Amino acid sequence: xxxxxxxxxxxxxxxPSGSPLLELDGVSTVLAGRVVLDEVSFSVGxxxxxxxxxxxxxxxxxxxxxILGLQRPASGRIRLAxxxxxxxxxxxxxRKVPVGYVPQKVLLDPDLPLRARDLVELGADGERLxxxxxxxxxxxxxxxxxxxxxxxxxxxxxVGRLSGGEQQRVLIAHALAGRPQLLLLDEPLANLDLRxxxxxxxxxxxxGVERRIAVLLSxxxxxxxxxxxxxxxxxxGGRAVAGSTDEVIRSDVLTRLYGHHVDVLRVHGRVIxxxxxxxxxxxDEPGEVAAPAPSRAGS
Amino acid sequence: xxxxxxxxxxxxxxxxxxxxxxxSAVALVSAVVGVLTVLRGQSxxxxxxxxxxxxxxxGLLLAGVNxxxxxxxxxxxxxxxxxxIGVHDPRRRDLATGIVLGLSIGLASLFLYLExxxxxxxxxxxxxxxxxxxxxTSSTIPVVAGFGAGALTIVAALYRPLVLxxxxxxxxxxxxxxxxxxxxGQMLALALAVGLxxxxxxxxxxxxxxxxxxxxxxxxxxxxxxxxIWSAAIGVxxxxxxxxxxxxxxxxxxxxGLPVSFFIVALVFVVYTGSxxxxxxxxxxxxxxxxxxxxxxxxxxxxxxxxxxxLAAGPRTxxxxxxxx
Numbered sequence: 256x257x258x259x260x261x262x263x264x265x266x267x268x269x270x271p272s273g274s275p276l277l278e279l280d281g282v283s284t285v286l287a288g289r290v291v292l293d294e295v296s297f298s299v300g301x302x303x304x305x306x307x308x309x310x311x312x313x314x315x316x317x318x319x320x321x322i323l324g325l326q327r328p329a330s331g332r333i334r335l336a337x338x339x340x341x342x343x344x345x346x347x348x349x350r351k352v353p354v355g356y357v358p359q360k361v362l363l364d365p366d367l368p369l370r371a372r373d374l375v376e377l378g379a380d381g382e383r384l385x386x387x388x389x390x391x392x393x394x395x396x397x398x399x400x401x402x403x404x405x406x407x408x409x410x411x412x413x414v415g416r417l418s419g420g421e422q423q424r425v426l427i428a429h430a431l432a433g434r435p436q437l438l439l440l441d442e443p444l445a446n447l448d449l450r451x452x453x454x455x456x457x458x459x460x461x462x463g464v465e466r467r468i469a470v471l472l473s474x475x476x477x478x479x480x481x482x483x484x485x486x487x488x489x490x491x492g493g494r495a496v497a498g499s500t501d502e503v504i505r506s507d508v509l510t511r512l513y514g515h516h517v518d519v520l521r522v523h524g525r526v527i528x529x530x531x532x533x534x535x536x537x538x539d540e541p542g543e544v545a546a547p548a549p550s551r552a553g554s
Numbered sequence: 555x556x557x558x559x560x561x562x563x564x565x566x567x568x569x570x571x572x573x574x575x576x577x578s579a580v581a582l583v584s585a586v587v588g589v590l591t592v593l594r595g596q597s598x599x600x601x602x603x604x605x606x607x608x609x610x611x612x613g614l615l616l617a618g619v620n621x622x623x624x625x626x627x628x629x630x631x632x633x634x635x636x637x638x639i640g641v642h643d644p645r646r647r648d649l650a651t652g653i654v655l656g657l658s659i660g661l662a663s664l665f666l667y668l669e670x671x672x673x674x675x676x677x678x679x680x681x682x683x684x685x686x687x688x689x690x691t692s693s694t695i696p697v698v699a700g701f702g703a704g705a706l707t708i709v710a711a712l713y714r715p716l717v718l719x720x721x722x723x724x725x726x727x728x729x730x731x732x733x734x735x736x737x738x739g740q741m742l743a744l745a746l747a748v749g750l751x752x753x754x755x756x757x758x759x760x761x762x763x764x765x766x767x768x769x770x771x772x773x774x775x776x777x778x779x780x781x782x783i784w785s786a787a788i789g790v791x792x793x794x795x796x797x798x799x800x801x802x803x804x805x806x807x808x809x810x811g812l813p814v815s816f817f818i819v820a821l822v823f824v825v826y827t828g829s830x831x832x833x834x835x836x837x838x839x840x841x842x843x844x845x846x847x848x849x850x851x852x853x854x855x856x857x858x859x860x861x862x863x864x865l866a867a868g869p870r871t872x873x874x875x876x877x878x879x
Contacts, residue, residue, distance in 0.1 A: 356728035381718035382729040
């Protein structure tokens with residue numbers, strides 16, 4: 256699925272060539288005595304788009320929070336551009352490689368006195384102390400990002416009153432304002448209709464191609480990501496398999512991961528993962544499974 | 555003209571000058587800190603601190619020390635207690651806050667009882683709970699200036715992390731903001747503001763000066779910097795006007811002036827109620843001004859069956875939701 260892009264592991268800027276941007280090696284995370292992540296290993300190269308696929312409760316959010324340093328792993332190593340990610344140091348921008356994060360549920364108060372552009376601006380300098388001085392460069396950056404995510408039209412409206420899809424774009428612009436090399440998104444498509452979801456997928460794909468930003472996004476549905484994904488990390492019961500979709504989304508591989516027999520069906524370009532005898536494992540709603548594949552090719 | 559409005563000697567009256575000066579300074583600090591307090595949903599914590607401010611004020615009054623210092627000390631101690639017991643979970647935090655609040659009122663009632671019975675200070679309860687700004691002496695100026703500057707400095711220093719973490723703790727944490735420390739700083743600023751506004755309108759009513767102007771200002775505008783300016787203007791305006799009205803009320807009521815606190819709180823209430831009407835107009839204005847961007851974008855998309863289905867449902871439902879608010 257590398258879709259004719261320049262070799263993903265070539266590395267941008269300061270990265271030593273050949274080493275991946277993000278590298279997880281045997282990462283286990285324990286929450287309240289329960290093993291949520293069990294020896295997870297995979298890597299993400301610069302500019303790659305990697306889908307983190309799994310059912311609800313598979314550990315997707317915990318994995319993203321662990322990578323961010325918000326959750327301490329019980330064992331294993333996480334490296335960002337070769338530098339170990341430790342416990343969260345709590346002041347200021349503390350990573351050598353800036354990471355952007357779009358959490359799954361951001362409940363924005365509709366009366367919050369912030370315009371969409373204000374939230375994006377906080378993505379550029381929200382962690383800094385002291386009063387903010389006016390800056391033309393920052394203003395231009397905000398305008399550029401709002402434009403890039405297609406949020407320019409509602410830049411001056413209260414961010415809490417925007418629709419879910421509009422807020423998603425603003426939050427992506429917020430994450431981009433920190434000039435990240437890696438963008439982590441937690442279920443960015445979960446609350447969007449198919450069309451808005453497709454627009455967000457196209458946007459994320461473009462970021463990788465045009466800005467060389469690596470994207471790791473979680474989803475419980477693989478199908479919207481199929482056309483754009485470079486690689487997939489499939490999570491089930493805290494364990495993960497990683498690779499290209501052709502390597503991972505296979506009956507034998509997923510059967511081993513789930514620990515019981517699983518069939519992978521390919522219908523009209525869509526993937527449906529079915530446990531024997533008849534349980535649908537990837538939480539597709541019945542109506543959505545029946546819908547045709549998104550007609551626009553991702554690349 | 556001015557002599558018609560203000561009787562001769564009004565501005566040279568040192569009692570009034572002092573009240574106006576201290577009152578404005580205190581109102582300014584409260585209004586600015588109040589915006590962040592409302593934004594972060596800490597009105598209840600602010601209220602609990604007014605009770606511990608009352609405890610501190612009455613305690614120092616009983617000890618024969620300047621009660622103004624006690625307001626600030628009590629509020630800061632209350633904030634510390636809430637932080638010590640309290641936790642991140644908002645529900646348990648409210649419980650901790652409520653328990654501190656209960657203990658504070660109990661102690662304040664004990665101190666005030668002892669003060670009125672043992673020391674026979676008649677105005678003690680009135681002074682602590684409802685304020686006595688005309689009794690403020692010049693020795694209070696350093697207290698107000700010092701703590702006021704302290705509170706404003708904290709707010710200025712932590713402004714961006716505070717705003718970001720009140721939008722979303724996750725977003726702030728992901729950017730490396732030390733949420734707990736930032737929250738502690740905000741609590742300290744809040745405690746200072748509560749302690750100071752207790753001087754103007756008494757411990758019990760200080761929430762009004764903290765929350766009222768900020769809540770009204772939040773209805774006027776959608777820009778946070780303007781909210782700060784509006785809030786400060788409303789706070790200083792209502793406090794100054796309240797002091798003025800209280801001063802003149804001696805003429806209408808025949809001898810004894812009515813309490814300043816009543817006028818300030820009443821004015822804050824009037825502004826807040828009035829801002830609801832202004833806010834409704836602003837909201838409907840933003841609704842009509844909104845360009846139908848999503849609809850245009852939707853129409854420009856190729857009409858796959860799935861896209862056509864969402865086109866019919868998506869933008870319209872989101873528009874309805876927005877109008878409902």
